[in-house]
């Protein structure tokens with residue numbers, strides 16, 4: 498992790514566009530060269546806090562996802578900017594658009610929804626439990642693949658996820674009203690997921706479908 502002075506940081510991010518912010522200020526910046534810097538607040542910049550910082554987790558997860566052939570961002574560097582109590586991750590964008598944006602323009606694309614369900618089953622089979630798995634954090638790439646951004650909060654196990662974790666992850670997936678509105682009247686995602694899941698059983702199918710229906714009703 499590189500130490501950056503505030504001056505260097507300001508220089509690096511000069512004329513950047515803010516892609517996301519929160520009550521603490523700028524959070525995601527697109528630089529003029531189209532690379533992205535994402536900032537994370539750290540309470541203390543002692544080594545422990547930095548080792549377990551979301552920036553570090555982001556970097557580790559990116560590396561693991563690449564090993565698993567799951568498209569994600571390409572890391573450029575990790576920074577620590579002490580004066581503003583931030584760590585940061587600098588990466589190359591994953592080219593494409595958010596699933597949410599795609600569905601805005603193509604709300605009836607059933608093949609797309611089926612492929613999304615299949616993708617979710619695939620990452621679960623690869624051991625990925627993605628806590629930020631909503632439609633804004635999954636990118637649809639120009640070569641028609643799905644990929645993940647916003648990857649600080651995930652666990653990647655060496656084994657295919659068990660049934661309990663699969664169900665739990667659906668609670669993250671069907672969480673945002675805007676997303677659910679696209680899929681409220683269909684179970685295409687769920688059906689495709691279940692068809693792709695090798696460990697599926699009739700009782701799991703039943704639980705899975707019931708849970709998803711309940712989650713969608715909460716919108």
Ligand SMILES: Nc1ncnc2c1ncn2[C@@H]1O[C@H](COP(=O)(O)OP(=O)(O)O)[C@@H](O)[C@H]1O
Nearest residue numbers: 516517525533570589590591592633634646647
């Ligand atoms: N790799 C990327 N490719 C394309 N857009 C990105 C990428 N990373 C971030 N963005 C854009 O920045 C926004 C915020 O990034 P994200 O990491 O999801 O932050 P947040 O924590 O605010 O959700 C995304 O919703 C997306 O519009």
Ligand SMILES: [Mg+2]
Nearest residue numbers: 633634646647
């Ligand atoms: Mg996000």
